[in-house]
Amino acid sequence: MSRSLPPSVRRQMIAFDPAALDAPSVSEFRRSLGVNRPSFYKIRDRHHSEGNAALNPRSRAPEQPARVFTDDTTKVVLGIRRRLKGKGWDAGPKSIWHAGVDEAEFPGSIPSVSTIARIPAGAAGNTGVVDANPRKRPRSSFIRFQRAAAMAMWQLDAFEYKLTDSERTKVTVYQLVDDSTGFDVGTAVFPSPENGQDAIATVGAAIDAYGVLQELLSDYADLGIMPMSV
Template sequence: MKNSLSPQTRATIINFDPLQPHALSVTEFCRSIKISRSVFYKIRNRAVHESTAALHPRSRAPRTPARKYGPPVVNELVKIRKQLKADGWDYGPRSIYYEASQQEKFPGGKVPSVATIARLLSSVGHVDAEFVKVNEASGS
């Protein structure tokens, strides 16, 4: 489903003058192009403040992008994983998360979530082949 209006429809809204003789009312105009009055006024207001930028929808991307984890974080997670494995403990993402959260100073200041730890370890090839085969067989 398309949520944004075309530039042509936006131009029609911007150029509509309800004060012209025999013009439709704002409500009738909105009904004719199948938009709400609030959308009409939002686009008109944006045209006043931003000129031609109102012809295109605003970006729907987040203003603050998702957190990025650099090499120091990934290296620390790999180090914790290797230590857990060497000590004979479970070395999955949950165990790594627990160990990382026990550290006073983790690189980057914040320990990634369990799912992010799994994704980061997978991206650098630290996933057991047995685990991958089991999950592929189960359809996960």
């Protein structure tokens, strides 16, 4: 907040003497100016150490601004890049930096790797200089492996499971899941080993409960039933 206060308000804050006769309290004075406590004391402390410089906000310019290099440096960077790409080598900023340093090609000061990365993008008429990064594909362009709507396909799987009774009885669990929603439309358990009759019974019970589906996907080789479309 202190950086946006006008000089006139800053001057009042600096000149304020809470010990003066009939002076308002610090809180009342701050409220009259619309200034919070940290900003009030920050500007007064800054005036104590920096004098009238506190009447203006500090510069927001970076302490170490980005270095600007001459056209000669730009030409060297682009030339090294073309040479490396022509030889089939990596032409990234680090590779350009190492090549320029090893061959002493940079005129004057040696640019940093980050500066070299900016030079091709900022080169005049940079068409063909920098490879354009393709934009991410929209999510709508991806083809889903799942069916687009519920009841379009059910998937039937079966596996063997041992109960926790003393005899460790084996049962067969049939899972019937809607491919689009992942909803379990018919999990059933049978005491017999995996077979087509129990699989058909599982599907039939689900159809009775939820209606007729469009397509059924199952491992018919193991179940002994043919894939079906209804």
